[in-house]
Amino acid sequence: MKQLETDVAIIGAGTAGLSAYRAVKRAGIRALLIEGGPYGTTCARVGCMPSKLLIAAADAAHAASQAGGFGVHIDGRLRVDGVQVMARVRSERDRFVGFVLDSVHGMPEDDKLSGHACFVSDNVLQVDGHTEVHAGRIVIATGSAPNIPDPFKGLGERVIVNDDVFAWTDLPARVLVVGTGIIGLELGQALARLGVRVTLLNRSEGVGGLRDPAVLANARAAFAGELDLQLGAQVTGARLADEAIEVQYRDSQGEEKTERYDYVLAATGRRPNVAGLGLEKTTARLDERGMPAYDAATLQLCGLPVFIAGDVNGASPLLHEAADDGHIAGNNAAAYPDIVKARRRAPLSIVFTDPQLARVGKRYDALAPQAVVCGEVDFANQGRARIIRKNQGLLRVYADRGSGRFLGAEMAGPAMEHVAHLLAWSLQQELTVQQMLDMPFYHPVIEEGVRTALRMAAKKQMEAELDYVRECEQAVNSE
Ligand SMILES: Cc1cc2nc3c(=O)[nH]c(=O)nc-3n(C[C@H](O)[C@H](O)[C@H](O)COP(=O)(O)OP(=O)(O)OC[C@H]3O[C@@H](n4cnc5c(N)ncnc54)[C@H](O)[C@@H]3O)c2cc1C
Numbered sequence: 271m272k273q274l275e276t277d278v279a280i281i282g283a284g285t286a287g288l289s290a291y292r293a294v295k296r297a298g299i300r301a302l303l304i305e306g307g308p309y310g311t312t313c314a315r316v317g318c319m320p321s322k323l324l325i326a327a328a329d330a331a332h333a334a335s336q337a338g339g340f341g342v343h344i345d346g347r348l349r350v351d352g353v354q355v356m357a358r359v360r361s362e363r364d365r366f367v368g369f370v371l372d373s374v375h376g377m378p379e380d381d382k383l384s385g386h387a388c389f390v391s392d393n394v395l396q397v398d399g400h401t402e403v404h405a406g407r408i409v410i411a412t413g414s415a416p417n418i419p420d421p422f423k424g425l426g427e428r429v430i431v432n433d434d435v436f437a438w439t440d441l442p443a444r445v446l447v448v449g450t451g452i453i454g455l456e457l458g459q460a461l462a463r464l465g466v467r468v469t470l471l472n473r474s475e476g477v478g479g480l481r482d483p484a485v486l487a488n489a490r491a492a493f494a495g496e497l498d499l500q501l502g503a504q505v506t507g508a509r510l511a512d513e514a515i516e517v518q519y520r521d522s523q524g525e526e527k528t529e530r531y532d533y534v535l536a537a538t539g540r541r542p543n544v545a546g547l548g549l550e551k552t553t554a555r556l557d558e559r560g561m562p563a564y565d566a567a568t569l570q571l572c573g574l575p576v577f578i579a580g581d582v583n584g585a586s587p588l589l590h591e592a593a594d595d596g597h598i599a600g601n602n603a604a605a606y607p608d609i610v611k612a613r614r615r616a617p618l619s620i621v622f623t624d625p626q627l628a629r630v631g632k633r634y635d636a637l638a639p640q641a642v643v644c645g646e647v648d649f650a651n652q653g654r655a656r657i658i659r660k661n662q663g664l665l666r667v668y669a670d671r672g673s674g675r676f677l678g679a680e681m682a683g684p685a686m687e688h689v690a691h692l693l694a695w696s697l698q699q700e701l702t703v704q705q706m707l708d709m710p711f712y713h714p715v716i717e718e719g720v721r722t723a724l725r726m727a728a729k730k731q732m733e734a735e736l737d738y739v740r741e742c743e744q745a746v747n748s749e
């Protein structure tokens with residue numbers, strides 16, 4: 271077996287792995303990047319980019335179908351050409367992948383190794399049975415993989431995941447999307463708007479990862495008004511039947527249904543890629559799912575010269591977090607044992623549906639209700655939202671009852687990708703709602719809705735402060 275030696279070995283050439291590689295190289299030491307699959311990253315090949323390309327096509331179809339509401343009529347039939355839609359998705363996607371491939375091709379050949387890596391010990395990896403790598407430090411950046419729910423296992427090509435959608439050369443007629451989390455909702459709505467008959471099924475009442483019950487109810491109503499949304503439903507059986515897949519499920523009313531689809535798209539969450547990594551051969555502490563214990567601030571596996579970055583650590587499976595993780599893990603691996611705790615950015619996540627969904631800061635269910643004041647705006651009557659006929663959604667902001675400091679927000683509505691950024695930047699700057707209100711607001715814009723919500727939170731915070739002063743006065747007077 272071939273023997274190689276390096277300062278830092280990185281397993282996985284996705285966003286986190288590439289970012290770790292660059293950090294190690296900047297430190298001026300040897301790095302070896304090991305990739306078991308195709309280069310190009312999940313984000314560019316089968317994730318963020320192709321999904322947003324499909325959604326962009328769906329947005330165009332939807333805008334055209336809704337133009338009548340402005341008195342603008344498209345005479346004749348609106349036609350979606352599935353072959354052209356998928357051709358653009360794939361060719362633009364390939365362009366994005368091309369940029370990643372260019373950067374990988376630009377790396378010295380000795381820095382790259384193809385094959386599946388697995389641990390032999392804390393410092394030794396075996397790659398596909400052909401090479402043994404001895405590394406001073408190791409960064410695990412192996413990403414995540416989709417779950418396939420039990421009833422659909424072993425049913426072959428009719429059960430697909432996100433990767434398969436972006437390989438299509440045409441749009442199918444009927445698709446069951448299982449899971450109304452982020453992937454299911456984004457892809458399911460896009461396919462439906464492109465003319466595919468889509469059923470979206472979820473075992474719980476959740477949509478898009480929302481946690482605030484008011485925002486969730488609002489978003490649920492918006493999606494239920496447009497899509498065949500089966501929430502609280504249970505798949506009871508599935509079988510292949512003449513070029514189709516037949517699925518039985520029980521809906522939320524207890525009614526048994528049997529439907530045929532061309533494909534079932536499994537969008538029921540993703541699991542960190544730790545299985546098959548041989549972590550049990552290291553001294554890492556593993557939980558019952560095989561996940562190693564690690565320090566979230568340094569990304570170091572407890573006590574080992576091993577770091578874990580990106581989707582595989584299961585903390586926040588988003589692109590910008592994977593890139594930051596790679597940077598932190600790469601720097602710490604290079605500097606080991608002089609590692610540092612990293613400062614993280616304000617939490618931010620966005621779902622590219624219509625209405626768009628977003629979350630900023632701590633999750634709603636992680637806030638202490640008695641320590642928080644909320645403000646909100648309903649976009650049904652918000653000026654700019656009505657002008658553009660996107661007047662659907664609810665934004666809720668949270669602030670600390672004592673100090674008025676902005677804590678976060680959850681939202682469904684138009685242009686939330688931009689609003690969420692403004693709010694995340696405010697959170698990271700540690701602004702109070704009053705300081706946020708002191709910023710300029712143009713007219714007429716969606717941000718005026720944000721101001722409405724902030725004003726409500728500021729008013730409630732002021733009232734809470736007055737209540738507190740009154741209580742103090744009463745306490746002093748009664749002494
Ligand atoms: C459909 C979809 C849409 C998404 N949209 C967005 C979005 O809009 N915005 C956003 O922020 N995030 C989005 N994400 C999430 C984002 O794509 C991920 O968070 C990010 O790509 C994770 O990067 P990573 O480096 O951790 O993993 P990856 O890019 O998956 O890299 C892991 C690499 O490790 C390799 N590997 C695995 N095991 C081994 C091994 N044993 N040996 C060698 N190599 C190995 C794999 O082949 C892979 O190349 C989306 C994800 C999906 C699936």
Ligand SMILES: NC(=O)c1ccc[n+]([C@@H]2O[C@H](COP(=O)([O-])OP(=O)(O)OC[C@H]3O[C@@H](n4cnc5c(N)ncnc54)[C@H](O)[C@@H]3O)[C@@H](O)[C@H]2O)c1
Pocket residue numbers: 419420448449450451452453454456471472473474476477478479505537538539540586587588619620621622
């Ligand atoms: N816009 C973005 O940033 C973006 C886009 C896509 C994906 N992502 C990332 O990818 C991750 C994975 O997305 P996802 O949508 O697969 O997972 P998810 O965790 O967001 O949603 C999974 C959904 O499937 C449901 N579910 C689970 N098992 C089920 C079963 N057996 N039957 C029916 N329903 C079931 C869950 O209740 C949940 O609603 C996200 O957490 C996110 O980090 C991000």
